[in-house]
Amino acid sequence: MNSQFQLNVPEWFVLDELHILETIISPVSNDMGIIVASENFDATKRCHPTVRLYMIHLVDDQFELTKELDAFQFQSVAEAKQFAAKLPNLNAMDFIMMINKEEPAFSI
Numbered sequence: 001m002n003s004q005f006q007l008n009v010p011e012w013f014v015l016d017e018l019h020i021l022e023t024i025i026s027p028v029s030n031d032m033g034i035i036v037a038s039e040n041f042d043a044t045k046r047c048h049p050t051v052r053l054y055m056i057h058l059v060d061d062q063f064e065l066t067k068e069l070d071a072f073q074f075q076s077v078a079e080a081k082q083f084a085a086k087l088p089n090l091n092a093m094d095f096i097m098m099i100n101k102e103e104p105a106f107s108i
Contacts, residue, residue, distance in 0.1 A: 031058035
């Protein structure tokens with residue numbers, strides 16, 4: 001996680017009551033990354049706790065959310081937090097296994 005950056009948070013992000021859990025800046029290209037956001041971690045909505053992934057790109061010295069990549073629903077906030085915490089360290093194979101409800105084979 002890189003703590004030295006500016007993120008332009010759009011109004012809809014706030015209105016949808018999304019909260020940033022993790023920021024992952026690409027190790028290959030410092031001008032792009034992923035925001036890991038939480039939704040309904042306080043159980044105020046009828047839906048399950050959800051982790052949403054958003055692509056970000058550097059535009060004029062600040063990151064902009066460019067699109068939603070995927071969303072994952074969980075039975076509990078603890079499960080969702082565990083997924084979000086593991087996400088930055090997963091390799092591609094572990095990620096594919098995890099989203100298909102399989103145990104990661106090569107976790108660090």
